Amino acid sequence: MQAVGFTLWVCALGTLFILPAGIGLAWLLARREFRGKSLVETAAMLPLVLPPVATGLILLRLCGRNGVVGAFFEHWFDTPIVFTWRAVVLTTGIMAFPLLLRSARVAFQEVPPRFEHVARTLGAGEWRVFRRITLPLARRGIVSGVVLAYARALGEFGATILVAGNIPGKTATISLAIYHAVQLGQDAVAFRLVAVSAAIAFAAIWTSEFVLRRGRPA
């Protein structure tokens, strides 16, 4: 059951890790036209459709000791990424990114631009318009996206096992622990973990729907 606490914690970090980029990119895609926009959009959605193992392999190459990101990280922080809890944060975050991006983008698109127009006529700069008008009006869709992304991170398996390994007490998430228990023939342990993850997933999706419903006009 140690895996449960570890999973809840690293997935929260993973979701936090993607939050600034997810919200920033979602706003750009919703509000700005630029060259290569559809390319950026498609690339950002890739983790949703690529086999998780394929995404994991790409991340392993990038974040390994000889990879661009891994070497950079090790040079500056004197510690590796792969096969550590940091790899779990990174992988679960990247796998959950498309869900956050999609929800946040729709949330921004649903904010009527006229509020932003009027805010500008009142002397507000772009950052103030975003912080005081756009973001608060899109908050429900964004919160819903965060919860969905968190739920997706909790269930991540394929990419995580490649990049973080399955080290009990160090990188083993609920999904990896279930797999491990099944491999050892410990069905009772596996089903207990399944029950816990089902409860967490149910709570996450229910919360997401609840937040969205509250935001809809009656």
Next chain:
Amino acid sequence: MKLELRNVVLPLGEFALEVDFELQGPVTAVCGPSGAGKTSLLELIAGLRTARTARITLDGRVLQDTDTGAWTPVRDRGIGYVPQDLALFPHLPVHANIAFGAAAKGAPGAFTPEHVAEVLEIAPLLERGISRLSGGEKQRVAIARALLARPRLLLLDEPMAGLDAKLRARVRDLLQRLYREFGVPMLFVSHSLDEIAALGNEVLGLERGRLAHLERQPGPAVFPPAGPAPKPYT
């Protein structure tokens, strides 16, 4: 107030807004049938639309000049805009709505929230949420919000649309009081001839994006022309 719109071409779907005129205010009514381009004209002046060609200046300051590429960003224009749907920020209470422009510009100066709220009779509403306001109250809050940003020109799109006769008369009185109290030039869109006669000392008619007429009335005493005698229109 001197607002010049020269050589304006702004495509609007089936036709284009094509105008060339100068306004001196202080209170200008823009009238014309639905779809004539009245709201687009206000949005163009506010900077919410970009003309294909135009040279627009307000009191000598260039807002847009397509020949030189000059463009004053919306937030730096000092032009207040009250759209027809008011666009009050639904997540902010009344006091935060009206303080939005004042906060963006630093110290409020003569336009204090207290004074504006008093003149517009919204002082008791300051703590309320937007959804708990009546149509007339929303109207006054939207005008207060625009005024507190200390605009050099206030644009009002159909300020009396959707209000009953009693409320219309009240808003009319209020606008007259506002001009007397704050001296902010206004340019408003209206369908109603009563409204124009009571408020505007300058009337601009639009039809399918073209200038149909532009005339200066002697104007009611409450709106004496500000500054030196007006020049003839060109």
